[in-house]
Amino acid sequence: MELLWDIVISALLVIGGIFGFVGSLGLVKLPDPMTRLHAPTKSATLGVGAILIASMLWFATKQGHITLHELMVTVFIFLTAPITAHFISKANIFRDWPAETLPEPAGEGEWAVHQADADTSEGELAVKKETEAAREED
């Protein structure tokens, strides 16, 4: 049993290492800033995930207590990675991709970085009014 857990934990650590490496390699190898963003947002999350699962298993099987810290780390990575990527790509679009090089959005207006008075909160306000009306009915 001991040996089996050792093998599983080591395998997870190796998988984590490989994906971490691929994420970093992608940063060097891919041709431009937009494609480079893909490598760390995906490969690195699975790499970190595998290492965290290994950590949970190690504590559960070797130390005899269950830790759930690691789940929080995973959740925080899943929450922050897309937002970071979104901000980096926004900055990149603002610098290197003028409006005419991008496809047109489906609705009216431009993409948010190219429209100086962009206000996406309009839809939000409509929803707010709706919920307030629903509240008053309650």
Place this chain on the structure above:
Amino acid sequence: MIRKFLPHPYLTLTLILVWLLLANAYTLNSLVFAVLVGLVIPWVTAPYWPARPRIANPLKIIEYVGVVIWDIIVANITVARIVLFMPNRDLHPAWVVVPLDLVTPEAITVLAGTITMTPGTLTAELAADGHSLLVHCLHAPDADAVRDEIKTRYEARLKEIFE
């Protein structure tokens, strides 16, 4: 009355759970503090969260999380393969416009996050009117197929959950 002191019950529950997990100690002591945190933070930040997201179908969340976790694993293997074995000249990066049927900001945020975490796609930008997403694909010979997959696989499910 309850709404005033407990503006976001889901947020309160989440905060209690997160605090307990962070403290990593399941004692009465940390539970008391967790409840305190869970009550005070939603109350103090209530002005920034005017609307309460409506969750029409909570059971669907489990299915959605399962689908997304599976896709994240597949995404990693796909991207790893592209990074390791595909020469840059064979790469076809593409922009894809995804028109949105979703209207609530929470649902759009979840969709945008999901797109970033899943195979070869990344949410790059939101339209100024909030009705379409600009998605960048790492390798997409067929851009329309990518858009249709996003709409059927994720957006349809989110619509059931949030609206």
